[in-house]
Amino acid sequence: MKSLRNQLTVWSVGLLTLVGLIAGGISYLLAQKGAGVFLDHQLRLVAGSVDEGSQLPAMQTRFLGESEQQRQYGFVIQVSLPKEAVRSSRPDFDLPVGKASGYSEQVYQGEKWRIYTIVYPDRTVQVSQADAVRRAIASDAALFASLPIAGLLPLCWVLVAFGVKRILKPLADVTLAVTLRDARSLTPIAAKGIPAEAAPLITEINSLLLRIQESMESQRHFVLDAAHELRTPLAALQLQIDNLSQSLSPEDMNVRINELRFGMQRASHIVAQLLKMARYEGESESIRSRLDLGELVKHCISTLIPVAEKSGIDLGMVRDDKASISANADDLRILFDNLLDNAIHYTQDGGKVDVAVEVSGSRAAVSIVDNGCGIPEELLPRVFDRFFRAGNNKAEGSGIGLAIVNAIARRENAEVRLANRQDAKGLIVTVSFDLHAL
Numbered sequence: 001m002k003s004l005r006n007q008l009t010v011w012s013v014g015l016l017t018l019v020g021l022i023a024g025g026i027s028y029l030l031a032q033k034g035a036g037v038f039l040d041h042q043l044r045l046v047a048g049s050v051d052e053g054s055q056l057p058a059m060q061t062r063f064l065g066e067s068e069q070q071r072q073y074g075f076v077i078q079v080s081l082p083k084e085a086v087r088s089s090r091p092d093f094d095l096p097v098g099k100a101s102g103y104s105e106q107v108y109q110g111e112k113w114r115i116y117t118i119v120y121p122d123r124t125v126q127v128s129q130a131d132a133v134r135r136a137i138a139s140d141a142a143l144f145a146s147l148p149i150a151g152l153l154p155l156c157w158v159l160v161a162f163g164v165k166r167i168l169k170p171l172a173d174v175t176l177a178v179t180l181r182d183a184r185s186l187t188p189i190a191a192k193g194i195p196a197e198a199a200p201l202i203t204e205i206n207s208l209l210l211r212i213q214e215s216m217e218s219q220r221h222f223v224l225d226a227a228h229e230l231r232t233p234l235a236a237l238q239l240q241i242d243n244l245s246q247s248l249s250p251e252d253m254n255v256r257i258n259e260l261r262f263g264m265q266r267a268s269h270i271v272a273q274l275l276k277m278a279r280y281e282g283e284s285e286s287i288r289s290r291l292d293l294g295e296l297v298k299h300c301i302s303t304l305i306p307v308a309e310k311s312g313i314d315l316g317m318v319r320d321d322k323a324s325i326s327a328n329a330d331d332l333r334i335l336f337d338n339l340l341d342n343a344i345h346y347t348q349d350g351g352k353v354d355v356a357v358e359v360s361g362s363r364a365a366v367s368i369v370d371n372g373c374g375i376p377e378e379l380l381p382r383v384f385d386r387f388f389r390a391g392n393n394k395a396e397g398s399g400i401g402l403a404i405v406n407a408i409a410r411r412e413n414a415e416v417r418l419a420n421r422q423d424a425k426g427l428i429v430t431v432s433f434d435l436h437a438l
């Protein structure tokens with residue numbers, strides 16, 4: 001993983017160095033150019049200040065205490081008068097005197113010279129300076145001009161490293177606080193002093209922590225509720241076992257064994273429902289395939305017909321539109337089993353449960369209509385809650401069926417609606433699917 005701090009430091013230092021080098025280079029070139037212009041100007045001034053009476057070579061030989069090297073840096077002045085030998089400030093220097101005024105360059109004794117010539121009517125004055133000397137002076141000036149930048153660069157690097165560390169300190173503080181916190185702690189991370197760019201990350205982490213906290217809380221409640229729900233049937237079982245030993249006759253024994261069997265069935269039904277609940281509330285993704293909705297519903301009906309027949313309930317399909325949907329068949333079977341089971345359970349003996357598959361536009365809907373007791377309107381919003389029972393019927397139940405239906409519907413992107421019938425007593429449950437959903 002790349003370190004933000006290292007990247008920021010490397011980029012800033014790199015950029016500063018590049019800018020420093022360019023600025024240094026430009027200063028160097030400008031100082032060099034400036035020195036050239038200045039030396040040319042000097043050359044012209046010296047040439048202009050030499051008059052015909054100047055005593056050459058005595059005038060410009062060597063100043064008191066001037067070294068040979070320093071003398072080299074100076075100018076060589078030549079004055080040419082008609083009918084006289086050319087006078088020169090350096091006797092060994094006899095560069096031919098130019099014919100026109102102005103700057104020129106010449107190679108003399110294997111060395112390049114910069115020359116300024118002034119042609120007067122009665123004399124010609126020529127001042128020369130070795131190009132190597134000029135270049136040395138210009139380079140020195142340029143070097144001095146770029147020296148401050150070179151000196152400041154390392155200081156900038158240190159300041160950048162320090163600045164980056166300081167800017168990222170709040171992030172480092174958060175990391176430390178998260179590292180040191182208790183593994184079970186789900187309190188929000190303090191976002192004080194956090195840079196604006198990192199704040200959304202902290203907000204997201206905090207909202208995730210909140211969701212985890214809610215989910216843990218809901219799991220804790222689930223376990224408590226489940227234990228509570230199981231306590232009653234288990235206590236009943238205990239009582240029935242105790243009763244069994246006190247049976248007076250074989251007939252009495254048979255009745256009590258049947259009660260025990262029923263109690264066992266009830267307890268194992270609750271456990272089975274709890275297991276399904278835990279599974280569907282936990283999993284979010286399902287493996288889907290295209291399936292025929294009518295076929296699936298018919299299969300669920302066929303498995304429940306024996307149960308319905310026991311109570312003389314007429315369970316059947318009244319409409320079967322062709323509908324192909326994308327869903328998980330096992331999930332849908334559990335969903336419809338629960339809804340059909342409710343319709344049978346909460347409908348009095350001899351009642352009727354009509355199932356219909358209907359396609360309209362881009363949606364397919366399965367409706368289960370019974371003529372049972374229905375659910376009091378004010379309790380309808382609560383029937384999807386875990387362990388909630390409307391208490392509208394004596395039929396046994398754990399109150400988990402519709403919570404499972406709800407969890408599966410969410411997974412399968414289906415919509416479940418419960419409504420009391422308007423035309424008669426009974427409930428209408430509609431499960432609708434998007435035909436084009438993948």
Ligand SMILES: Nc1ncnc2c1ncn2[C@@H]1O[C@H](COP(=O)(O)OP(=O)(O)OP(=O)(O)O)[C@@H](O)[C@H]1O
Nearest residue numbers: 342343346374389390391397398399400401402427
């Ligand atoms: N078709 C229906 N007619 C009348 N009441 C219903 C119907 N379906 C559900 N209910 C009411 O809603 C409550 C919740 O139903 P749910 O299926 O969640 O639990 P249950 O049937 O009591 O138990 P479980 O299905 O877990 O065995 C039921 O107790 C019942 O009061």
Ligand SMILES: [Mg+2]
Nearest residue numbers: 342397401402
């Ligand atoms: Mg049920």
